[in-house]
Amino acid sequence: MGFSQNRNNNMKLKLKHIPLLLLPFSLNVNAQEIKAELNKEIKRQEKISYILDYPKNTKGNVPLIVFLHGSGERGTNLDLVKAHSPFTYKNLIKEPVAILAPQCPEGTWWDTVTVYNLIKEIQKKYKIDASRIYLTGLSMGGWGTLKLAMEHPEMFAAVASVCAPTDQVMTANIHQFKDLNMKIFHGGMDDIVLPANAFNFYQKLHPVNPTAELVIFPNDNHNSWDSAYSNPQLYEWMLSKKKEK
Template identity: 30%
Template sequence: MKNIFLTISLLFFAFILRAQDFKKYDKGSFIKGKDSIYYRILFPENFNPTEKYPIVFFLHGSGERGSDNEKQLAHGGNLFLKDDVRKNFPAIVVFPQCPDNDFWANINNTKDENGKRKITFVEGGKPTKAMHALVGMVKDFLKKPFVNKEQVYVGGLSMGGMGTFELLRRKRNTFAAAISICGGDNTNNIKKYQKVPLWIFHGAKDDVVDPAFSMVIAERLKTVGDEVKFSLYPNANHNSWDSAFAEPELLPWLFSHKK
């Protein structure tokens, strides 16, 4: 009984500790015309508004959509709170939240005759409402005097990995480097971001988003792109972000790039 109580206490303490850590992410919103999007933002320790800092935009997956301005921190939020990360990579980190019933990327999400999910990516096309607001938010942040425009980065997982590719092509010449985890895109869109250094991740056993989506983009970029890295985790399913976040070179690689 004591062991059970101790386990519950430790789990509760861990939950409270994480919640307290996430409070370091300030709440914000971007509202302009018909565009509105909520986000959480982490400023560097000892932030000085007269200095310029790198900025990272991180896009969550479909399971973290909503209006609570909190769920989007579930995957990746802790990574940027680590003491060594905050010390070695002082940056502004922004986690926007996609509303329910919307999607970062412009895709067709249907089911085949067997009820299996089928994703097709749109070539070109108009942005979703969430993407339109996201583009506006990014533009707004780039006007801030404390943002280093030479070090603007984007990353995302699952739906956010798809959104990463789409944001790259809709904000060309903005990002110094990007990471996409278990995402995908229409390969005909590659030419619009082939000059952006990219690190692509996927789990070989992913049964939610086909790893072939990432494979084909990586292979195409290797022939036409400036710089691409591809990590395929043989035993990982959809949550390949756990392996990606554990890569010791992930953030050193990302922040090493400048426009």
Template identity: 25%
Template sequence: MHRILRLLAACLCFTWGMAPLLLCAAPKAKESRKHPPQETGFLNRRIQIGTTWYRYQVYVPEDWHRDEQKPWPVILFLHGRGERGAEGMWQTQIGLPEAIRDHPERWPFIVVMPQCSIDRYWTDKDMLAMAMAELDEETAEFHGDPARTYLMGLSMGGYGSWELARQHPTRWAAIAIAAGGIFWSYAPERWLQASTLPGEYAQAVGRTPIWLFHGAEDKIVAPRQDELLYTALKTAGGHVRLWVYQGLKHDCWTRAFDEPELPRWLLLHPRETQEPQPFAERISIPLHPPALKLTPTQLDSFAGEYVDKRGLVVVTLFRQGDLLYQKNHYGEIAELAAESTSVLFYPNGSSLTRIDVERDSQGRVTGLLLRDDRHEERWERIRAPLRTHSQD
């Protein structure tokens, strides 16, 4: 018995002694990354100017690589009055940063996002100097392309963008401003120069391509500001677009910066030795398309219950008189209108959302495809039209 116990003890000692060697010989787990990690996305930054530290953010696209020397386009973005502060992050909540989060694939840019101090304005000289210092800092670090450096701003940031456009007219390849102007709300006396001031800015920026956006119902920054600037730029032979959104108030930037054409337009205008040709375009964009008048029979053809891919009823469509309505699974009712016989929209809701109508070979409605600026969702029709909801 003692002999057996001594043998077992010897075996255990041998096993424990070999364990480290067995672990070393075991194959190592594969690395989870093919490349060393690097910082991309929205990054915290800070800069010291004099004795003051300023916090800000820079956006770096996911496919940027530090070991590549490829020059990248750069945007300097100035936020509005409500995003002022000292934490360096609040300015990333609306406007261009929001558009980037929704569609990063559209924005292959290094984006520098300064933050104006809480008790200051972007038109203050030291705030503009701070923004330019941060732009220089990030351009150097992330291989920014001087020939593709762009300027964007909204609201109070639009005021600041016009000042930077005027002070550094050769720095910018193109400029995009939403709900901005040159007649500052905190300096109403500037309106006394309404007959001359727009022309001075137009002369300063020359033919730098500028795209202006404004809501027709804006009560905070009057659309007249952009109308005066547009006229001055057109008269001076500038390169300008003005898009006026009907039905929108001060916040036109959400719609403007979601325009798929905007980032492409910026990249079409690198800063060249030869000036762009004179160009002027003013477009008034309706909030919704004209509604197509459908017959009761056509409206009834949409009526029914529609389910998602899990089989849950998502919406019910029904007619009342000459109107079509949608009731969702929360019991909320919204009117639907027809852009065409195969496309519906919400006349009292989002201007971007559309519902594509799917039909079989006999023309019967079989499903709906909800699409907006960010996603698509299909609903399948499961029942015959519910005529109990109809009222002729």
């Protein structure tokens, strides 16, 4: 009697577990694998404020320097974008150039798609030498500089990043920088964006672009933009470069 009762109990336990064992199989039977493609034109609204310093009384096309500011200049006060920038040292630039400085909205980082489209729009509206477009930026703007250069290396004759944070997307796509004229500036004492950002990026960059230059200002903290932008040789180097057509 005891054996028969135990056997019945065991069978009940086993029967209770059968639906659970069958559940994954029933799910697999009901699932389907779908392979497809999204091919749809998506419109997006782009809005960005900017300052354009355009030389007067110029007859031909002029070079364009695009400057991306740091996080402290975000917002709606456009005059902020001229701080710590090529605007400050315009007297060091020996030929007529246009300087474009967009402003990043508060609480955001650079939308490089919008910046790219802004540059294209400036090219349509003004006499810009397409073979002499230069890109530079500091801190958050240095990150934006490297990101935009990675996405559109065909646009820029020279690129200079200053105290820039770098990321794994940039290093994973390091081949995008292989044909660019580049300078990477950083302060050796930078405790906001550590110099390791520049060292690690350059370590990946140099094998694919041996002419790229890493410049460390050993006594500078995060404000290495002062040393970079106050040097007339930066602008001489930039303006000596032309994009091959």
